[in-house]
Structure formats: C-alpha cells, structure tokens
Amino acid sequence: MNTLPLTRREFIRRSAGGGLGFLAFSSFAPSFLAQSAMAQAPGPERDRSILVIIQLAGGNDGLNTVVPHTDDRYYNLRPSLGLREGLLHLNDDLALHPACKELHRLYDNGNLSIIQNVGYPNPNRSHFRSTEIWETASDSESFKREGWLGSYLDNACAGSPEEDKNNQDPAAVHVGDMIPQSFLSEQSHSLFGMKPRGRFDRGNDPADLAYEKLLEADHIEGNATYLQQTMMNTLVTERRVEQIIAKYKAQADYPGTTLAQSLKRVAALIHANMETRVYYVSQGGYDTHANQLQNHQRLLGELSAAMHAFQSDLNAHKKDDQVLTMTFSEFGRRPAENGSQGTDHGTAAPLFVMGSKVNGGLLGNAPDLGISEKEDLKFSTDFRGIYSSVLDKWLEADSAQILGEKFAHVPFV
Numbered sequence: 001m002n003t004l005p006l007t008r009r010e011f012i013r014r015s016a017g018g019g020l021g022f023l024a025f026s027s028f029a030p031s032f033l034a035q036s037a038m039a040q041a042p043g044p045e046r047d048r049s050i051l052v053i054i055q056l057a058g059g060n061d062g063l064n065t066v067v068p069h070t071d072d073r074y075y076n077l078r079p080s081l082g083l084r085e086g087l088l089h090l091n092d093d094l095a096l097h098p099a100c101k102e103l104h105r106l107y108d109n110g111n112l113s114i115i116q117n118v119g120y121p122n123p124n125r126s127h128f129r130s131t132e133i134w135e136t137a138s139d140s141e142s143f144k145r146e147g148w149l150g151s152y153l154d155n156a157c158a159g160s161p162e163e164d165k166n167n168q169d170p171a172a173v174h175v176g177d178m179i180p181q182s183f184l185s186e187q188s189h190s191l192f193g194m195k196p197r198g199r200f201d202r203g204n205d206p207a208d209l210a211y212e213k214l215l216e217a218d219h220i221e222g223n224a225t226y227l228q229q230t231m232m233n234t235l236v237t238e239r240r241v242e243q244i245i246a247k248y249k250a251q252a253d254y255p256g257t258t259l260a261q262s263l264k265r266v267a268a269l270i271h272a273n274m275e276t277r278v279y280y281v282s283q284g285g286y287d288t289h290a291n292q293l294q295n296h297q298r299l300l301g302e303l304s305a306a307m308h309a310f311q312s313d314l315n316a317h318k319k320d321d322q323v324l325t326m327t328f329s330e331f332g333r334r335p336a337e338n339g340s341q342g343t344d345h346g347t348a349a350p351l352f353v354m355g356s357k358v359n360g361g362l363l364g365n366a367p368d369l370g371i372s373e374k375e376d377l378k379f380s381t382d383f384r385g386i387y388s389s390v391l392d393k394w395l396e397a398d399s400a401q402i403l404g405e406k407f408a409h410v411p412f413v
Contacts, residue, residue, distance in 0.1 A: 049394050050322050052266060052279045052310075053149075053182065054259070056303070056329035058286030059127070061296055062349030062367070062377075063335060066114060067095045073369040077336045081292055081343070090114070090362060099301035102308030103352065110360035111311060112352060113412035115386060117367045119348035119379025123331065127287070127345075130330040135181040137384050137403050148387055148402065149278050150185030156397040169275040170237060175262040180280050192237055196262040196281075199242070244272045251316030252309040259283040260306035267313045270323060277395070286329060290340035303327075311354055320356040324394050324413065327352045328383070336373040348379035351386070353412045363412055385410050 067083050068074045070093045075082040086098035096104050106112040122140040124130045133140055137148035146154075153171050170192035172183050183191055248268035254260045262281040269276060283303060288295050307325065314320040332349030348367060365380040388407040391399035400406045 048277065048322070049324065049396070050270060050277055050279070051149075051390060051395060052263075052323060052325040053180075053281070054263075054303070054307070054325065054327045055180070055280070055282040056286050056299075056327055057131075057282055057284040058288070058329070059130075059331045059333060059345055060286045060299075060329040060349055061288060061292065061343055062117070062332035062346075064292070064296055065097055065100075065300065066090070066116060066350045066366075067097065068093060068366060068369065069095050071369055074335075077369065077373060079337070080341060081337045094362065094366060097297070097300050099297045100304040102304040104304075106308060106311060106354060107360060111356055111358060112354050112360050113358045114350055114352060114362050115381055115410055115412065116350050116362060116364040117348045117377065117380040118351050118364070118383050118386065119331070119377075120382055120384070121379075123347040123376070123379070125331060125345040125347075127330055132181060134328055134330055134383060137387055145184055146186055147180065147182035147184045149182040149280075150189070151402045152278075152391060152395060152397055153183075153189045154185050154187045155402050156395065168233075171276065172278040172280070173266070173269065173276050174280040175265060176282055180282075182280065183278075190233070190237075192241065192276075194241060194265065196258045196265065241269065244268050244274075248272075250313050252313035254309045254313075255302070255305050257302045257306060259302055260309055263306050263310040264313070267310060267317075267319075270314070270319050271317050288333065288342050289338065289344060290342040292337075292342040307352070307354055311356075315356070323355055324358070324390065325352075325354040326386070326390065332377065335367075335369060335371060335375070335377060347376040351383075353386075355413075358412050363410055381410060382407060386412075389413060 063074065063078070064081065064083055067087055069084070069087055083097065087095035088098060088100060088104040089095050090107070096107070103112060107114065120133060120140060124133065124140050132138075132143075135147050136144040137151075138144045149172065168190055171189040173192045173194070174180055174183065175194055175196050177193065177195075179191060179193065183189075245265055245268045248264075248271060250264055250267065254264045259281065266279045266281065269279070283299065283306075285295065285299050310325065311320065314323050328351055329349060332346040333343035334346040336343075338344050363381075367377040367380070371377070384403055385407040388399040388403060389409045389412065391397045391402055392409065393413045
C-alpha cells in the first residue's frame with residue numbers, strides 16, 4: 001500500500017526513486033505558518049459549501065451568448081454576426097447560443113441561473129485592468145492588491161489544529177501556472193496549483209534540483225528552514241493530490257478539452273472530501289476581434305459540455321448540494337460588429353451560476369440596445385452584488401467586511 005510520507009526524512013527516503021513530480025506550486029506560506037482572524041477556531045467541516053470559479057478569459061461576447069433574437073436593433077448592429085438559426089429558447093425574447101445545448105438542459109432542469117447584463121460603473125476596456133477590477137472587487141477608480149477570495153480566506157477560514165498542521169488541505173486550489181489575483185491575501189494561506197492534465201513530473205529543471213538539495217539539508221536555520229518546510233508541505237500535498245486524481249473514477253463523460261479536464265480534476269478533489277473551499281479554473285480565447293462566429297461557437301460548445309459533465313459528475317457522486325459553479329469574464333464585447341467579422345472590447349455581459357441549489361432562470365434586466373453603433377451597453381447588475389450573494393448566502397461570510405461595503409444581493413441562491 002502506497003501511503004503518504006508524513007515527515008521530511010520519510011519524504012526524502014521515499015521520493016529518492018523519482019516517484020513524486022514537482023508541480024508548479026503556489027503558496028504564500030507553509031501550512032504550519034498559516035494564520036487567519038479565526039486562527040483559534042476548528043478547521044472547516046468536510047461537508048461545507050464549495051465555490052468553483054470558471055474564468056472566461058478575453059472578454060466573452062454577451063449578445064451572442066444570450067441572444068435578443070426578437071429585437072431588430074440586434075441584427076442592425078450585427079448584420080453578419082447576428083444569430084438566427086438553431087437558437088435555444090429561454091423566453092419569448094431571448095435565446096442561448098446554439099452551441100450551449102448542455103447548458104440549456106441545465107437551465108430547463110432549474111440548475112442554471114443566467115444573470116444578465118453584468119458589469120460595473122465607469123468600465124475599463126483594458127484586459128489587464130478590467131480583470132484586476134473583477135478579481136479584487138474594487139471600483140474602477142481604486143487599485144487593490146488583495147483579491148476578493150483572498151479577503152474571504154482572511155476573514156472566514158481557520159487554521160488547522162496544531163497536531164494536524166502538516167496535513168492541512170489547501171485553502172484554495174487553482175488549475176494553471178499562475179496564482180489568480182482573486183486568491184491574493186493579506187494573511188498567509190496554503191494554496192495549491194496544478195496542471196489541467198498529465199502527471200506531476202519534475203524533470204531535470206535546475207530549480208527542482210535545488211529544491212531537492214534544500215530538502216536533504218540538515219541543521220539549517222532562518223529563512224532556509226522556512227523554505228525547507230514549505231517545500232516539504234508542498235510536495236506532500238502534491239503526492240496526495242496526484243494519488244486522488246489517479247484513482248478517481250468519474251461518473252460522467254468528460255470531453256478531452258483543457259477546461260473539461262480541469263473540472264474533472266476539481267471533481268476528483270471534491271469527491272475526496274478535501275477541506276478546500278474554493279477552486280479556480282480558466283478557459284481562454286474569448287478575445288474575438290476577428291472570425292468570431294466559428295471561434296465563439298467552439299468556445300461556448302467547450303464551456304457548455306464541460307460544465308454539464310462536471311455537474312453530472314457531482315450529481316452522480318452526491319456532491320452536487322455542496323458545490324456552486326460561477327463563470328466570469330472581464331468584459332463583454334461592443335454591440336456593433338467590426339470590419340473583421342468580430343467584435344471589439346465592450347462592457348457588460350451575462351454570466352452563469354450552476355448548481356443543484358441555485359434559483360434557476362433568467363435574472364436581471366436584459367441590455368438596452370437603443371444605442372448608436374459607437375456606444376457600449378450600460379450595465380444593470382453590479383458584479384459585486386453577485387459576489388455579495390455568494391459570500392453571504394453560500395459561503396456564509398460577511399460580504400460587507402470582505403468587499404468593503406454592502407451590495408444588493410442577486411437572488412440566484
């Protein structure tokens with residue numbers, strides 16, 4: 001039986017044969033130094049609510065996601081890009097993109113909320129800056145380092161008991177090489193990053209060899225001791241995650257796309273009853289300045305199939321009542337098409353919230369298309385109201401303390 005290493009010496013002895021790969025791992029501190037405002041509280045129960053974030057990076061086109069197919073102004077603004085065939089009925093005036101068949105089934109079953117026309121005041125059309133605004137929940141005139149989920153971890157998540165500190169599950173997990181700014185925090189929390197597919201092989205990277213030398217060293221002090229303990233905790237967590245993923249038997253047919261395989265790994269960790277409360281995955285490619293019809297259809301098809309497989313898997317494993325999945329994108333696209341069969345950076349757009357406990361249906365006001373070709377959509381739902389609802393109603397935290405002020409809830413949960 002291949003049990004986990006529990007000490008530094010055991011880790012070094014057992015990993016000498018190369019069985020453990022060193023994944024690009026993100027952690028601000030080892031678990032034994034993790035602190036929070038509730039450090040004396042017990043660790044989180046294993047059946048508490050979980051949030052999964054899906055970033056649609058690049059700026060998803062809202063008008064071709066939720067299509068106002070009865071509004072002639074939509075087709076006037078988009079003579080080439082306006083969708084007419086195969087639309088998936090939502091109500092008398094709105095329909096989903098034809099590629100979203102699986103999401104439409106979730107909608108019909110009451111497991112999908114579509115929140116319309118989401119944005120924020122004084123929008124910024126820079127990818128970097130608008131993503132930063134969404135990830136930190138700041139207003140467009142303010143600059144913050146800490147992310148909204150990092151602030152949640154600071155305010156709501158406890159450290160592990162003393163006797164179990166070396167085995168603490170990550171507070172948050174992301175799929176990808178970069179720590180999302182949403183996770184940045186003032187205090188120290190154990191974070192874990194993993195690839196969307198493949199084994200956690202180390203290779204011959206000089207940095208990895210340096211880590212091995214550090215782990216083997218005895219009688220070191222100060223910062224080196226801190227780093228040594230951090231690396232050991234990192235690699236022990238990695239071994240556990242790798243074993244969980246290798247043994248996982250999904251109860252849904254996940255497509256081979258990067259997004260679907262990312263969500264499959266998240267499902268494996270949820271099924272293993274890790275105490276992690278927040279997961280973050282990303283799908284890129286939504287910056288559709290040219291040839292949008294084909295590219296957007298492919299992206300939404302991948303998103304729809306991946307989300308449906310994930311929810312089906314959670315249902316089969318009876319984990320669906322614990323998990324809320326939410327998409328976001330840094331902005332929508334301009335209402336009018338450009339000269340390259342695409343759309344340029346815009347403002348407001350819809351987002352999806354999925355789960356067995358959501359209040360399914362359309363929420364918020366549809367965008368007003370009574371605008372000129374050079375104008376942007378005016379948002380009607382502030383994204384921080386969505387965050388406030390997630391924090392207060394799902395994660396059972398104090399949204400006003402985390403976001404800095406109170407925002408009106410959106411009733412999807």
